[in-house]
Amino acid sequence: MLSGINKSNKLDFIAKELQETEKNNNIRQLKAICPQDGVTIVKNGKSLINFSSNDYLGLSKHPSLMLASQNYTKQYGTGSTASRLVTGTYDIHEKLEQKLAKVCGKEAALLFNTGFQANTTIIPSLVDQKSLVLCDRLVHNSILQGIFLSKARWKRYQHNDLSHLERLLKKAVLQGYNRILIVTETVFSMEGDRSDVDGLIQLSQQYNTLLYLDDAHALGIMGEKGMGLTANKSGIDISLGTFGKAIGSFGAFITTSKLIRDYLINCCPGFIYTTALPPAVIGSIDAAIDLVPSLDQERTYLGGRIDYLQNQLINLGYKVCNSISPIIPVIIGDEEKALNLSQYLETNGILATAIRPPTVPKNTARIRFVLSSKHQPEQINYLISLLKQYHES
Secondary structure, eight states, rough: OOOOOOOOTTTHHHHHHHHHHHHOOOOOOOOOEEEEESSSSEEEEEEEEEEEOOTTTTGGHHHHHHHHHHHHHHOOOOOOOSSSSIIIIIHHHHHHHHHHHTTOOOOOEESSSOOOHHHHHHHHHOOOOTOEEEEETTTHHEEEEEEHHHHHHEEOOTTTOHHHHHHHHHTTTTTTOSEEEEEEEEOOTTTTOOOOOOHHHHHHHHHOEEEEEEEEETTTSSSSGSSSSTTEEEOOOOEEEEEESSTSSEEEEEEEHHHHHHHHHHHHHHHHHHHHOOOOHHHHHHHHHHGGGGOHHHHHHHHHHHHHHHHHHHHTTBBBBSSSSSSSEEEEHHHHHHHHHHHHHHTTTEOOOEEOTTTOOOOEEEEEEEEOOOOOOOHHHHHHHHHHHHHHH
């Protein structure tokens, strides 16, 4: 006879967790929308201006991406049908990787299915129980999950504080780790601010560490010709980019050395054991990478709108993170108040999702406004007018 087993309902722990989450105003539900164009959607039959999407350049609706996706499907079919090491490496996968390496000024590139998958599987391939990982306090959850899976020792340095990072490095090099990995984001997904890439490279070289930079939110809108903040920079062992944000598609990739690429092909489970990206997705990515370098005018316009909205919010008295990206978070603090503001905006034709713990630290619930080059001045001014009315009330 089995002993020690909880004889109550085996799903009680799930119900209890959901009840506690709802009690704290952190319950989440899926809500379907239908995109109309680059910045408008329909939700529950109502048209809304979308200020929550990461489609920074509106490329998800660009005709050239949609046409390329259709053409690749006609030629190659709807799926890649296998992992890359079996029969899932089509010529289009290799050609895209070669193009990515070239436009980013790196030796090699390797495709992954998502940024989350890449971070959670590459990090455990680089470090182990005898290693140390040093990461920014505000890195994305996918990076943390990768660190946990690696079973390495790990420490956080204060957000964007390279002096604190160096103090940790000085201690670490004396403690006998087999390797040290520094990992952070170039643009932080919930704050919208930027890390000091050159400073990170300098510290990595000085202390002989591995350096892994997640460039997901910079790709397409920052750096030379929009190819990200890590493009054409030496001293970065692995740079991650994703295609589901400014690139307007789906998937992820890394740029790295040929040596590390070969190592990951042979030793990275998340690459080895997953079906390759489908042809339609490869086609849309390929078209976007051809298009992005020509979009300087769109990036300039977007930069102007970022400065304008951020200054207006500050003038209205809102607590705004010091963003240098299309991500402009307004810190509300209380979860219920953040939800109330989000609902007020939606009632008045604006989709702006409330971001709550545990996605962000406790007492920092926020509205994460996100701008696109497709947002028109009148749409942004309408948002500002609503926020002015709400703040005054």
